[in-house]
Amino acid sequence: MENDIKDPALAKSGRDKIDWVRAYMPILNTIRADYLKRKPFAGLKIAMSIHLEAKTAYLATVLRDGGAEVHITGSNPLTTQDDVAAALVADGITVHARYGVNNADYESHLRKTLSCCPDLLIDDGGDLISLLHGECAAFGKNLIGGCEETTTGIVRLRAREAAGKLRYPMMDVNDADCKHLFDNRYGTGQSTLDGIMNATNLIIAGKTFVVAGYGWCGKGLAMRAKGMGAVVVVTEIDPIKAIEAVMDGFTVLPMREAAKIGDIFVTITGCKDVITGEHFRLMKDGVLLANSGHFDVEINKQDLSAIAVEEWNRKPNIRGYRTADGRVLNLLSEGRLVNLAAGNGHPAEIMDMSFAIQAKGLEYLLNHRQALTPHLYNVPAETDREIAQIKLSSLGVSIDTLTPAQDAYLHHVE
Secondary structure, eight states: OOOBOSOGGGHHHHHHHHHHHHTTOHHHHHHHHHHHHHOTTTTOEEEEESOOSHHHHHHHHHHHHTTOEEEEEOSSTTTOOHHHHHHHHHTTOEEEOOTTOOHHHHHHHHHHHHTTOOSEEEESSSHHHHHHTTTTGGGGTTOOEEEEOSHHHHHHHHHHHHTTOOOSOEEEOTTSHHHIIIIIIIIHHHHHHHHHHHHHOOOOTTSEEEEEOOSHHHHHHHHHHHHTTOEEEEEOSOHHHHHHHHHTTOEEOOHHHHHHHOSEEEEOSSOSOSBOHHHHTTOOTTOEEEEOSSSTTSBOHHHHHHHEEEEEEEETTEEEEEETTSOEEEEEGGGSBHHHHSSOOSOHHHHHHHHHHHHHHHHHHHHTTTTOOSSEEEOOHHHHHHHHHHHHHHHTOOOOOOOHHHHHHHHOOO
């Protein structure tokens, strides 16, 4: 199948990036060594829609080394790294992805990736599986199942299953302990701040930093922003999460109140219209607006344009909106994922754990294909523990184990 990338000559730069992260992904390295021997995916096609950068590229090569024919596309028009795409093509992986494509080309890349009629898929946000339930249904004829790694994608899958419209078995990678406790919290917290600082070159300390959403991603971001000296304000719709934020030492306010005092705003909820026109009208001059949720719907860009008398690109990844009263509001990365559009995404050591879950999730689907029905399945606890143990070993950390007497005590039934 023909590839669609920017420039094959960029492959050397992309390969250097992949080689760098490979050195910091010991779990995937362990899995790769096993896959090279066993070839668990021999004869199968795997379609991937994922933020196409060095770490995801290494996952693709691990699956290829497991015997799969891999077809990959991006899951966001602004997060594809063209040199990494070129490196994958040079290594024999089919790629349909270019940085900065319009929506029509982005959707065309998704359809081309699915046209291989995959046996397994990895989704990031639910775009592939949505197409397989719609206009690309014919491409799902061989599909055993797939993995979804984002909160947004899992919400979409749960809604589809609740409506009785899920046609394939899917693995909930997002809620595996080795994913959300580390990727969502430590990964998103660090990478979001990396993206903001890379785009703006401004200080975090001393600023009022508004975090919209206090799930695992929001918790990690609030923790990191506080550690860098920011005054953190949290907005929430869930009373339990709001109490958590209060007890973690943060101020909790409705967005309408937070809008009056914030210097930096980050949405991280997975929902639409978190920040809208009513909030923009209350904001100070010079605020930064960023999003780390999957889709660019959390900050209402239409409302932002509607109140602006002037719009212009101030520098890469920053667009200014001047209001009638002279204030300038700065939108980062078009309201898309700032940690990937303006940065390099999560640290390699974190994604090592998440992508190990992805690989093992695909194996689970394959090995249990006869027993699985259209349903959203949790990652088995033993898989989480296996990956955690490999991670501990790579860190040189040992832990205790139960003695037979302790095990008997804990499991004794009168």
